[in-house]
Amino acid sequence: MVNNYHPSSLKDALDILAKESVTPYAGGTDLMVEHNQDAKYMFLDRIPELGKIVKEDSKLRIGAGCTYTQVLESDAIPELLKKATIEVAAPAIRNMGTVGGNLCNGSPKADFGLVLFVADTTLRLASAKSERIVPISEFYIDRGKTVLKKDELMVEIIVNDINLANFYYMKVGERNALAISRVAFAAVCDIKHNKITKLRTAFGAIDRTIFQRNDIDAMLIDKTTEEAKELKADYLKAYDEAINPIRGRVSAEYRKDVCMNLLDDFLETNGI
Secondary structure, three states: OOOOEOOOOHHHHHHHHHHOOOEEEOOOOOOOOOOOOOOOEEEOOOOHHHHOEEEEOOEEEEEOOOEHHHHHHOOOOOHHHHHHHOOOOOHHHHHHOEHHHHHHOOOOOOHHHHHHHOOOEEEEEEOOOOEEEEEHHHHEEEOOEEOOOOOOEEEEEEEOOOOOOOEEEEEEOOOOOOOOOOEEEEEEEEEEOOEEEEEEEEEEOOOOOOEOOHHHHOOOOOOEHHHHHHHHHHHHHHHHHHOOOOOOOOOHHHHHHHHHHHHHHHHHHOOO
């Protein structure tokens, strides 16, 4: 009886998923911890389609099987994504862990996943019969739960906005390195001719999924910095009412205060 599979092409992998009940296995940095001796695994490390990083005009395609080390070493990756990547575990884990595997875990504390929210990211999911493109904001259902179907693989992470020069990223943990986030915050803001043309924010580790409110951020888009300053109190109030952190190793009140302080600092950094 065959217990494990090791396909060498994406088509073969999807055909196996359509017929067999298997667990996709990329870097295995999380699956090794939760090892189930009765599980059947499909190892994905031989599939070239999953290991490519390709820049196409203003977009970036990252194969779901790319390791964090590949991301750090690629000249095509924006600095914001690298800044979050360096926060992911230790070098040995980054050598094995894959970006797709981490996203499929559905953790609201994922450092790399957080910055993908502010990079206008979509995900390419494929099965033997079809494929679909899903905004990363719609990929997560709950902690540890995603829209990925049993016969689907995440194939690509498509970063639709790689113009992320003016970014803000902060991770608050128990220590400076190798720590799981207590609160994490990422944001991008572009100001051209004194007008805010882009504003996206996202919070990690405060809810059951990554927290983002594009409708609130829209309050300041297309406004001059002077107009944004006038709206700042209303903007912060809207977030203050919207953010209701869950309690974890630290209190919900602590998380709320940190969120609001980071958001205010981000605005001040951009002259708002």
